[in-house]
Amino acid sequence: MTQSDSYKTTFEVRSITTPAEVESFLKEAVAKSGTKHDNGKADLSLVPVVAIEAEARALMFGEKKYGRYNYTQGFETSRLVAACLRHVLAYQDGENTDPESGLSHLGHARACLSMLLHCDQLGTLRDNRLKSGGIK
Numbered sequence: 001m002t003q004s005d006s007y008k009t010t011f012e013v014r015s016i017t018t019p020a021e022v023e024s025f026l027k028e029a030v031a032k033s034g035t036k037h038d039n040g041k042a043d044l045s046l047v048p049v050v051a052i053e054a055e056a057r058a059l060m061f062g063e064k065k066y067g068r069y070n071y072t073q074g075f076e077t078s079r080l081v082a083a084c085l086r087h088v089l090a091y092q093d094g095e096n097t098d099p100e101s102g103l104s105h106l107g108h109a110r111a112c113l114s115m116l117l118h119c120d121q122l123g124t125l126r127d128n129r130l131k132s133g134g135i136k
Contacts, residue, residue: 054107055114061101062111071115074124081129084112 016025062071087098087109098105119125 051106051110054104055110056107057103058101058107058111059114061103072118072122072124074122074126075115075119076126076128077116078128080112080116080119084109084116087112 014025016022063069087105090098091105091109095105097103098108101108116125
């Protein structure tokens with residue numbers, strides 16, 4: 001057997017005419033398919049590519065300005081939240097792109113939220129939010 005022969009597949013041709021036959025065929029096809037243990041994992045295919053790209057471009061701008069992963073050294077929560085809100089409010093006010101970077105305000109806002117999540121996960125976030133009732 002040559003290497004190209006190992007990739008050949010045989011297909012069965014059958015006539016499927018009733019709903020019961022369709023259901024039976026689909027069950028067989030699923031049973032024959034490969035196994036993937038991904039139950040409970042985040043379905044990242046749901047995140048629109050345009051959103052990922054806008055966020056990545058904002059992070060790349062930050063990388064040039066501050067250095068790669070500089071933010072992982074930590075931030076006060078309020079700084080990242082304030083930056084995110086500035087970008088969202090500028091967008092809400094009709095400004096689509098950040099004047100300094102020329103990139104999407106929404107991409108910058110997503111980048112701020114990503115940094116907030118990442119720093120929180122790393123334990124480098126300095127939480128200076130007001131607690132319930134306005135007490136620090």
